[in-house]
Amino acid sequence: MTTRMFGEPVLRREDPRLLTGQGRYLDDLGPRALAAAFVRSPHASARIRDIDVSGALDVEGLVAVYTWEDLPEQVGAPLPLLIPHPALTHGRTAYPLARDLVRHVGEPVVMVVARDRYLAEDACALIRVDYEVLKPVVGVEEAAHGGLLVHADVPGNAGAHLVQEVPSAAGLGAGEAIGRAPHELSFRLDIERSASMPLEGRGVYARWDADDRSLRVYSSTQTSTSVRMAIAARLGLPLPSVEVIAPDVGGGFGVKIVHPWPEEVLVPWAAILLGQEVKWTEDRREHFISAAHERGQVHFVRVGFDDEGRVLGLDVTILHDHGAYTPYGIIVPIITATQLLGPYRIGAYRVEFTSIYTNTVQVTPYRGAGRPQAVFCMERTMDHIAAHLGLDRTAVRAANLIQPDEFPYDQGLIFQDGRPLIYDSGDYPESLRMIKELIGWDGFPAVRAAAEAQGRRLGIGIGCYVEGTGVGPYEGGHVQVTSDGRVHVSTGLTSQGQGHETAFAQIAAAELGVPLERISVVTGDTRRFGYAVGTFASRAAVMSGNAIALACRKVRAKALRIAADALEADPGDLEISEGVVRVAGSPGASIPLATVATLANPLRYAFDEQAARATQFAATPAMDRPPVAEGEEPGLEGRDYYSPIRSTFASGMHAAIVETDPETAEIKILRYAVVHDCGKLINPMIVEGQIHGGVAQGVGGALYERMVYDSHGQLLNASFMDFLMPYATEIPHVETAHLETPSPLNPLGIKGAGEAGVIPVSAVIASAIEDAEGIVIDRMPISPSDLFHLRATR
Amino acid sequence: MKPPPFDYHAPRDLGSALSALAEAGTDGKVLAGGQSLIPMLNMRLAAPGHLIDINRLAGLDTVTAGPDGVRVGALARHSRVERSAEVAAAQPLLRQALRQVAHPVIRNRGTVVGSLVHADPAAELPAVLALLGGSVRLARAGERERDVAAGEFFTGPLESAAEPGDLAVSAFFPASPPRSGTAFRELARRHGDYALAGVAAVVSLGEAGEVVRARVACIGVGAVPIVVDVTSAGRPGDWAAAARAVQDRVEPEDDIHATAGYRRHLVGVLAERALGEAAREAADA
Structure with a gap:
């Protein structure tokens, strides 16, 4: 009997804590810390003439005021460009505090530290910054003309330009393949800006211990290990003297993988300088104007296809709005460019993007990270082809799908990890069959007709995607069994509510044969595990899940060696279940893992009764070898790493039925169906939760959320009053079905699931609205007001 | 998102509330449910020097419904008016409107009269008062209470006839005729x-x-x-x-x-x- 844990819908162990107010988020820590607040630029583009802080000096409780001139060289230097790329010829990052120019509303200019946040904000309000206001660059197309520049030394505002080309089997380029195709279409597609918008914003809390000259920093981050290295480097501290911990984090969705944020450098620096704890908790307005956005892209598509709708050539040109800076490189447009082909075999492909600076908040990955735009392009293209040929939309997709016997399938592109984009496994025709069945695709005409008879207007839509998940370079896991029989699992990447404590414990339980209750999991704490990359790109389960499994296998092998000695049995005859090692087939011969853990650590001192069993006179040891044999280490623990050869590709297909009100132009999602394939499921309940949350964010992007900048570069809707994140009332019930095609690339056969839900939603909803209305939908999101005006142009 | 400094007054009777308001003049703001005022304070869009919290005043939370209509006191929360069967019988439009006011947690705290005084042109209750030809009763230190008809009460976006020093103590929503x-x-x-x-x-x-x-x-x-x-x-x-x-x-x-x-x-x-x-x-x- 083995403990069957992997694949079970185990309830999330972190939920009782998180749902009953017992979570420890950043602002729950350090109640006596000094508070930092920032004076931020009210202008999108301006030169700082003078900063007069004198008005703030009378505020009682003010501790310090810093401008860029106060910062030492390493602290005040521009923030790092985290992911350099040869095509990013003009990468630019911000100073932690603006030096002489501000390039977007919200850029930090002055840091204030005071006894509490109220006083810090009072002081901020009294600081006078004299700006020479400059004309801002707003709107990606206007920026691309290059008349006005965001950075004086970046001509045309073009930070990066990249072309990737994949010729057809016959060696034709995309242009030629399109030219020779029986049919050709070209069109433009737009996606507007949105943002990650975690309910908990960013935050940093730093404690300097002057006695042992060490720094502990808590940050609401998606990568504590890399924040630690960045802080150590910036502040000139030895790495072992810096600890960074991600406490409970109230959502990340991508924005918290960017690091170090200005505040992550400045708050620890001020804590050391002042010799006092300092904390900064981002407020919502700061998050809107000072963190990061995503999604804004314009796409020009040209496609050539045959009579069956098979794509013979595809040429896509993308204008990517990068905002004012490029700290995270060009990952977003690279993902759009390379994930655009989805589950399809395309004749010839050419994709070109230009990444453009504008005087707006910087753009970095947000859940989906360029894929929603990519899928919008490809799936709108499929719908356009179907409409042009008068074919069923699913028939056109079926004609283009990669077949199960074609894996591994090389798309001929270089993915975001710098490695070849090769689909490892999948069954796209089966996925299409399942989604059609789940939504009732073939029966929909009757449903539509029945609704029409009541004066109601319905439409059905579909969207398909492939998602590269589990990007490298690596993650690690450490597993320790202590002499009380408990199992302590740690991994370096962080958690933002994904259910890692549960999923990783399930993996350890299955690998070690130990009950779930005896397993504890720690993530994102550099005191426990120092080597990690971070949580992004749907990688935590694939990367740390496999690393933990491998570490468990080391522990298990060692446990069996020790137990075999103790039981005088062959390790091959042993099995572990319920935390006990047994000789298979002889029920009497067994030894608990707790005892094995004790024996694994030869002792001199019997500090308790259990320990006495491992002391030097307790047993009759073999005198021909040392107590810790060569090649062994004391303790029952193991550490291992998983570093994949390349990404593993999950996939899915969504379909929806929407109703549009013929009079008010209201848009309502009546049904939403998801078929999802992320390889082997660790916990189907957690995967479904991820899908539901993803779909909810996708609905936000499709129908509600946009960042409205005016011509002065002011964000007009920088609050939850006017940035319409959907409520639960706006989210339909999500019907899901799973397909499991294991990944051959990793020991557990799993693929990432974190971002999946959000990816195709805009494409699906656009497809359904177009079907209901008979109006081409070529930009998202769409509001009732937008639909009303589209109807008028029909 | 922390408010600037203000003096906080928590009077226990109407007289003290009115004198505090009179003393504060244009620098005073009434705090009832706080569902609009507190966010405005936190975003520093409003910076009154004095906040007069009327939540401890007795007798302002009454709701009386009769054949003539419904009188709602300044401390009656949306949810209470919404759920009252007597109110629904006397003037059903109130419940119909209140169900569309924000969310239950906001309605549990926000007040009907506060919404009227806030005078948001997109809010439901000002429209109900205006449609029914109701009125708002204003009190002021040293003066007799006076009723202002809805037609004169709403003077512009977020502007009402309630002047600095005035406290809106109740509002009256008339019943509709039979049929x-x-x-x-x-x-x-x-x-x-x-x-x-x-x-x-x-x-x-x-x-x-x-x-x-x-x-x-x-x-x-x-x-x-x-x-x-x-x-x-x-x-x-x-x-x-x-x-x-x-x-x-x-x-x-x-x-x-x-x-x-x-x-x-x-x-x-x-x-x-x-x-x-x-x-x-x-x-x-």
Whole structure:
């Protein structure tokens, strides 16, 4: 009997804590810390003439005021460009505090530290910054003309330009393949800006211990290990003297993988300088104007296809709005460019993007990270082809799908990890069959007709995607069994509510044969595990899940060696279940893992009764070898790493039925169906939760959320009053079905699931609205007001 | 998002509240439910020097419903008025409107009178008061309480006839005549948001089922709730002409959520639907 844990819908162990107010988020820590607040630029583009802080000096409780001139060289230097790329010829990052120019509303200019946040904000309000206001660059197309520049030394505002080309089997380029195709279409597609918008914003809390000259920093981050290295480097501290911990984090969705944020450098620096704890908790307005956005892209598509709708050539040109800076490189447009082909075999492909600076908040990955735009392009293209040929939309997709016997399938592109984009496994025709069945695709005409008879207007839509998940370079896991029989699992990447404590414990339980209750999991704490990359790109389960499994296998092998000695049995005859090692087939011969853990650590001192069993006179040891044999280490623990050869590709297909009100132009999602394939499921309940949350964010992007900048570069809707994140009332019930095609690339056969839900939603909803209305939908999101005006142009 | 400094007053009787308000003058603000004021303070959009918290005043939370109508005290929360069967019997439009005010947690704290004084032109309650021809009772240190009719009370967006030093102590929502029906239709981007546009309607029918009186009040399409009498354009079962008359009267503006053109269109659709629903209700009454 083995403990069957992997694949079970185990309830999330972190939920009782998180749902009953017992979570420890950043602002729950350090109640006596000094508070930092920032004076931020009210202008999108301006030169700082003078900063007069004198008005703030009378505020009682003010501790310090810093401008860029106060910062030492390493602290005040521009923030790092985290992911350099040869095509990013003009990468630019911000100073932690603006030096002489501000390039977007919200850029930090002055840091204030005071006894509490109220006083810090009072002081901020009294600081006078004299700006020479400059004309801002707003709107990606206007920026691309290059008349006005965001950075004086970046001509045309073009930070990066990249072309990737994949010729057809016959060696034709995309242009030629399109030219020779029986049919050709070209069109433009737009996606507007949105943002990650975690309910908990960013935050940093730093404690300097002057006695042992060490720094502990808590940050609401998606990568504590890399924040630690960045802080150590910036502040000139030895790495072992810096600890960074991600406490409970109230959502990340991508924005918290960017690091170090200005505040992550400045708050620890001020804590050391002042010799006092300092904390900064981002407020919502700061998050809107000072963190990061995503999604804004314009796409020009040209496609050539045959009579069956098979794509013979595809040429896509993308204008990517990068905002004012490029700290995270060009990952977003690279993902759009390379994930655009989805589950399809395309004749010839050419994709070109230009990444453009504008005087707006910087753009970095947000859940989906360029894929929603990519899928919008490809799936709108499929719908356009179907409409042009008068074919069923699913028939056109079926004609283009990669077949199960074609894996591994090389798309001929270089993915975001710098490695070849090769689909490892999948069954796209089966996925299409399942989604059609789940939504009732073939029966929909009757449903539509029945609704029409009541004066109601319905439409059905579909969207398909492939998602590269589990990007490298690596993650690690450490597993320790202590002499009380408990199992302590740690991994370096962080958690933002994904259910890692549960999923990783399930993996350890299955690998070690130990009950779930005896397993504890720690993530994102550099005191426990120092080597990690971070949580992004749907990688935590694939990367740390496999690393933990491998570490468990080391522990298990060692446990069996020790137990075999103790039981005088062959390790091959042993099995572990319920935390006990047994000789298979002889029920009497067994030894608990707790005892094995004790024996694994030869002792001199019997500090308790259990320990006495491992002391030097307790047993009759073999005198021909040392107590810790060569090649062994004391303790029952193991550490291992998983570093994949390349990404593993999950996939899915969504379909929806929407109703549009013929009079008010209201848009309502009546049904939403998801078929999802992320390889082997660790916990189907957690995967479904991820899908539901993803779909909810996708609905936000499709129908509600946009960042409205005016011509002065002011964000007009920088609050939850006017940035319409959907409520639960706006989210339909999500019907899901799973397909499991294991990944051959990793020991557990799993693929990432974190971002999946959000990816195709805009494409699906656009497809359904177009079907209901008979109006081409070529930009998202769409509001009732937008639909009303589209109807008028029909 | 922390408020600037202010002096906090928590008077325990009406007299002290009124003198605190009188003393603070233009620098004073009344705190009742706080559902609009507190966010404005936190965003530093409002910076009153004195906050006069009336939550400890006795006798201001009364709700009385009778044949004439409903009087709502300054501390009566939305949820209480919404759930009161007596209120619904005396003037059903209140419950119909309150169900569309924000979300339950906001309605548990926010007050009806506070919403009136806040005078948001997209809010439901000012339209209800204006449509029914109700009034707001204002108290002031050293003066007799006075009633201000709805028509004079709403003077502009977020502006009312309540002057510095005034405390709105109650509001009165008149009952409708027999054989009347009411309805409130609105369209918000998200459930509970301020409406893009909304229409409250009251229709009164005669013995033969003819339209004796039909009026609407529109929200989100002007500086104040826009009341339109459509009695002459109304036919039971056909409100299209009435809806067109309403569309002609509203003054919508573009904002980031909808264009003026869409709002004008929408108000017509909603007016037709609300009038039809109110007329059906009147016929059943």
